[in-house]
Amino acid sequence: MSDFSRLQHKTIQQSFTVQYQYPVLFLRNSFALDNSSLSELIDNRDEQPKILPVIDEQVVAKQPQLAPQIYQYMQHHKLDCLPAIQIAGGEACKNDTQVLDTIYSAVEKHAIDRHSYILVIGGGAVTDAVGYAAATAHRGIRLIRMPTTVLAQNDAAVGVKNAINYNKRKNYLGTFVPPFAVINDHDLLDTLEARDKRAGIAEAIKVALIKDRAFFYELYSDKDALAKFEQTAMESMIYKGAKWHLHHIATSGDAFEFGSARPLDFGHWSAHKLEEISNNSLRHGEAVAIGIALDSIYSHLMGYIQQNELAQILILLETLGFELTHPAIYQLDVKQALNEFKEHLGGRLCITLLSQIGSGFEVREIDISVMQDAIQALQLQEYLNWTEVA
Ligand SMILES: NC(=O)c1ccc[n+]([C@@H]2O[C@H](COP(=O)([O-])OP(=O)(O)OC[C@H]3O[C@@H](n4cnc5c(N)ncnc54)[C@H](O)[C@@H]3O)[C@@H](O)[C@H]2O)c1
Ligand SMILES: [Zn+2]
Incomplete structure (x- = not known):
């Protein structure tokens, strides 16, 4: 009998690396x-x-x-x-x-x-x-x-x-x-409508919240200039936002997202669903702003971030003019949205939350009743009282 027939199977372990670079x-x-x-x-x-x-x-x-x-x-x-x-x-x-x-x-x-x-x-x-x-x-x-x-x-x-x-x-x-x-x-x-100039700022806030405390506070101190889309503040926000996205892709060890963790999707499990519910009348960035507010409130209700930090996040979003109480939020089915997000990630559910401004961390499950409380707080604008402590 040949060696081959005695083996259950033969394996050739293929392995190679492809280097990517682009300016x-x-x-x-x-x-x-x-x-x-x-x-x-x-x-x-x-x-x-x-x-x-x-x-x-x-x-x-x-x-x-x-x-x-x-x-x-x-x-x-x-x-x-x-x-x-x-x-x-x-x-x-x-x-x-x-x-x-x-x-x-x-x-x-x-x-x-x-x-x-x-x-x-x-x-x-x-x-x-x-x-x-x-x-x-x-x-x-x-x-x-x-x-x-x-x-x-x-x-x-x-x-x-x-x-x-x-x-x-x-x-x-x-x-x-x-x-x-x-x-x-x-x-x-130059020719962008105000809502589209604003919408994009949400992704910079997102990346600052999960990665870079100093960047968040730069955005926070530039909030009035950003609300007026002043050039220097906008250029700096775009450059740093892009740099952090690129940095994450290059250094996370998972550029093509084989794992389940997706920190750049902070605030996105609900945002994707809100875009869909609103029949795309919400821009992606506008939905992300709501998603950031929601997951920040949830992070606070779960005892992860301090109230004054939550207040700063909400003040920043409000000052920029984001509408955080869009009617689509009333129709959000949390369980279904989380299930669809999990399916999109593949594998287990993995949601990024905040431990403080500038630091994201992953959780494997969401307490749906606490998330409902976060939605209610957002709808009722209860956070307007919280902002007073900032
Ligand atoms: N590939 C990724 O990693 C990634 C990441 C984030 C978001 N996205 C996707 O990006 C999309 C959202 O992109 P967006 O926020 O750029 O919005 P958008 O592409 O929907 O554009 C918004 C509106 O602005 C118009 N427009 C574009 N440039 C303009 C200009 N200079 N002047 C006037 N009008 C202009 C567009 O025609 C459109 O009507 C979503 O589909 C989202 O899923 C992809
Ligand atoms: Zn996005």
Whole structure:
């Protein structure tokens, strides 16, 4: 009898490492002809790669000069730019699989290969949906993201995740594929509505609360400037927010989220559900602000954070103008939302709470009746009394 037949099975243990690197640039006026930041990213030494711009419709509407400017820029830098595609902005593009079809058919029509580039310019929803299309066409086309919202610049577009929704389930289909590069051009934010400038600040507050006490207190002391979207405060908030998101992805040891812990999702178990309940009338960042308030109140009711720290969190959110009592909160089914979040994480439930401002920790279960109390406190605005102690 051969050795082989005596074994129950043979194993070859496969193992390899793939190193990822991509630059995240912070700049202004990226399509000025003398600004070579973008053109230098494109490697056209040996071949002439194609560049397919895909732009958020709202950005095109609010910045009509942008598409011609891109075209002039590409011509000036001798880059092979295809006609830009426009896609609907906002969550609509993640709910509509036709968007994928539009991109796949452009990829096919223009014979875009894996050495070509998709240049996506838009909010987090557009960068998510186009990122998913870019990651799946030809098993991955190089993607340069140029986010045009605060939230996309400090969070959604700097990381490694892409997604679309399925059957109204948020981010149900998606990939972990790092971009080729990210360009955060502050000028692109000028035309944003106030609610979208505000919404993105929620993700910076989130990351400060779980990671960086000093950053939280910087945001807290800048709260009046941030409420008016003053440039210096906004730029610093975006840069530090992006830096913390990038730092977490690079150093957590779990960039592609194989484990169950998801600290960057602080406040998100309810936020995802609130977006859904509100039929996406709540922006992601607005829902995250409510989720942060809820899980901070819960952290206090469970005896983890002090009342004065909770008050500071709520004062910051209120000063920025977040509406923490949105009617969607009345319809939140805590048990179902937690179950769906658990399913989304895979494995066991893992929720991040606060032990103090700047420190998150993980719990494996949530006391539903205490969470109901937290919801009630939020609805009744009981915290308005608590804020007096701050
Ligand atoms: N991939 C990730 O890691 C990640 C992380 C966080 C959030 N997200 C996703 O990001 C999405 C939210 O992104 P968002 O907050 O950027 O909102 P959004 O993309 O929905 O954009 C909000 C609105 O602003 C418009 N818009 C975009 N840029 C504009 C500009 N410069 N001027 C005028 N209007 C403009 C859009 O068309 C849209 O109507 C959600 O789908 C969320 O799930 C993804
Ligand atoms: Zn988020």
